[in-house]
Amino acid sequence: SIFEQDKQLNIIKKRKEYIKRTLQTPESKSKVKLLTRGKLVNKIFKSKKSETQYFRTFLLMKAGREEALVEYKKEIELLQENVSVTSVQLLMSQKANTHKKDQCTQSLVVDIPTAKSVYTARYDYHPRWSDEISFSKGEQLEIFDNKGDITQWRGRSLVSGDEGLIPSNYVYSLLESLQLLEFILSVKEVSLPVLQKIRNDSSSNDEKASLFLETINDDPIMISALRQDKHEGN
Incomplete structure (x- = not known):
């Protein structure tokens, strides 16, 4: 926020003043041999200035990430189904391997x-x-x-x-739900008015998908009717 940025700048200014006072002491003069006072102060000030710029950039990036998370969430939901299927495949493969070890003379066919x-x-x-x-x-x-x-x-x-x-x-099935969404977007009209409204809505495809999934999840009878439409359409 602007308040936090001002706070950072005040801290940097105070450090700059402290460094100037410190450089006036004999001890500091003996330690700083390769850099003059001005170069040392400017070097530290530039370093802190870079930190402030980084902080401002971080705030802007944070706002952008929050918007991106909405899109990532949708992608994750799609990946979760694939992950669950992969888990099933691994489980079935493990069972098959165990069975083969116990009964080496028998052949086993596992439908994945x-x-x-x-x-x-x-x-x-x-x-x-x-x-x-x-x-x-x-x-x-x-x-x-x-x-x-x-x-x-x-x-x-x-x-x-x-x-x-x-x-x-x-x-x-999430995969089937997306296929049903594709179906209502591809036909001229569907039997249910609420789905027809989603189809004709001027919002983006992502918004349509979100509204569609929310609608059919709240009303399982609706997805049965949509399956019927798709079945008759095929």
Whole structure:
């Protein structure tokens, strides 16, 4: 702030005055052999002046970094899904290696899930039918087939390993959400007015993406309707 900069300048001026007084003593005169008083004072003053300039530059850079953090946060959110998928891959690879060591005579094939097939549970789910699987909120699930029935997908839990049907409105994927955003931006109109409004909004693409993700996260039924639109459009 301006107050802090003035404070720094006052400190520098006081140090300059102190150095001038110190250089008047016999002890200082005997120590300073290579530099004259004027050169020594100017050298120190220039050093402190550089520190002040650095401080001002730091304040300006800080303001710029705070704006950049908003953009970095969005990039981090995109990277987090890839990191989580990589973690799953490492876990599955470790299990495969352990199994191979214990049973050297057996061959084991491990299906590694891709980023496109990994979803996250939005809520806890307890099966209503025998062919469904249970899972907990935040649990990662690999979806095998989401091309047919858009309400029930076949997949497995990457925690328990159980396979079966999964209600699609109980899971989400950041990658799929971005694909759905791309879909509403590419078509002439969508069935839901709120999404149509986002599509026609004059704000930047980043602002549209943020508003879209916030909207569908608050209303899981909306993402089901959007999946239906995309399914019928394909």
